[in-house]
Amino acid sequence: MRTGGRLAAAIEVLDDIERRHRPAADALRDWGLSHRFAGAGDRAAIGNIVYDALRRRRSAGWLLDADTPRALGFGALLLEWNLTPQSLNEMLDGDRFGPELLGTDELRAIAARSATEAPSAVRADCPDWCAPLLEESFGQDWVAEGAALAARPPLDLRVNTLKADRARVMAELAETQAAPTALAPNGLRIPPIDGSGRHPNVQAEPAFQKGWFEVQDEGSQIVAELAGAEPGMQVLDFCAGAGGKTLALSAIMDNRGQIFAHDAEKARLAPIFDRMRRSENRNVQVVSRASDLSALTGQMDIVLVDAPCTGSGTWRRRPDAKWRLTERQLDARIAEQAAILATAKEFVKPGGRLVYITCSVFSAENGAQLAAFATANEDFAPVDHQALWQDLFPDREGLGRILPGGGIILSPARSGTDGFFFGAMRRLH
Template sequence: GARAARIAPHGIRIPPIAGDGRHPNVQAEPAFQKGWFEVQDEGSQLAAMLAGAEAGMQVLDFCAGAGGKTLALSAAMDNRGQVFAHDAEKARLAPIFDRIRRSENRNVQIVTNPAELSPLSGHMDIVLVDAPCTGSGTWRRRPDAKWRLTQKQLDARRGEQSAILDAAKTFVKPGGLLVYITCSVFDEENGEQVAAFLDRNSGFAPVDHRQLWDSRFPGHETAARIGAAGGISLSPALSGTDGFYVCALRKSR
């Protein structure tokens, strides 16, 4: 029952099984072991495409985690250029090694020691910040999680996001992009966070997000909400994906 994803040009979706049937274990397929595909929400695929990575670029995935977006960036770059995958918590990077082996990515470098990032300062075409967040964008799949979220946790995530943005900005070269992503539907983590960053950093400005979305996904103009001050929001209602927020900021100097 696999079919093309609604928006992501390289996405494949297997619909839910009706009744009591068993869902297919796609990770047991030889094709998965050969690295022909990865399991990833369509929203993550769209967010990675919006970053605009191209062959030959120098890209830093600053909060790489398990590496899903790292692999998507590498694929968009056709294994040319370099993707540096870093995460402040080394344990989060553990799955990325096996994923790189399967997919035969050759342009990904794992950087676990923050000090080793220093030579990259001011040299990156794109710095991707897939920031730690409340994960409210996943509530369509995990509705019980909303009852466990507290104001204290939201405030903690906001503090982390602010600090990460201030750290990541140093790696963007003049003319490069700082791409901020959350899997959240809360404006406190999205538009408000970006607005606060721009207040602190006059050398960055949002790109034209309507033009960005329409150029990447023509024919899907109504599948995303473009914020008044920039930024793209995805949701189960609009795009049929998890809730995501993507904002690309261009460095002028």
């Protein structure tokens, strides 16, 4: 396929997403099933256009003064693929499978627009109702943070220190440009892709099959490190999901002590069993039934709550979720988080730690949630987050934002990671 055919296909997928209000991954999968002739390179390029269009939806629509699938597809190429209106029309000219060239009205609209004159929410590429939430979280940096959440993400890996070390995995993945992460001590980063490129299929690598590494954003690795797990501890991962942080904690604990992995949605735990076998994590016990947790009450050194949230910190990877999110969903998540914390606290022993994590950048789900818990539970007190950060990441103070009331924020613009919140409370008695 030439560029025109790829752009036409991307516009078709964007139209499907818009009309049927469905996830981008589902629309791209269905397009691929009905166009089996398309090669892997074409599928990757089409996917890149679609995801670029969704990440930059506000700015693409503003650039062409329209919010149609066509405008978003063309806008994605103009904003992210280093093309000009003239060079794009030259590429499309004569391509019978491509969309119509940019017309006079579209060219006039583009010429009249300047990125520096765009409204703040457009430059942040966020829904209008999310703009105040980002400003509340990031202050004067909110537009830059929103823009960073609309950029292409890197591919991060966590070296499984139970089976390998970072140098060994780097040597195995030399062709992927993997390099050490800035903060996570066992992380590797493959840079964001350019244009029509695609990340290597690292899960097909022998080193992955041998359990030497996991795919995990650096921010997720960092909050696992901050949790403070040590060999011999008793740890409950209360919202374990597929087990990414469970496995990271297991490696930090050097397979000593015990981790109990639980999730209220039992089906989410299914992938953890194969991951444990491949990675040789032997100190993890999966507890699928809530009733089986009763014996752990008041016994845990650490209870980790990786809470369900809006996922606003993952907009680089799931940009379609940004436009499906509603205020009602945010309110529902806030209530759910408070209920989970109220349940999880009972498992923390005196002197133990309750760790609260989200992949959101909204204060209502983060610092405000932690403050509300502290007010309602006088037997818990925030740890010294500044000291915790300095102890683990000395001389890297600027990469994590320490909140005055307790908690740490990671974000793409500041730390180069997905957006994460980390907060820890110690049980006093």
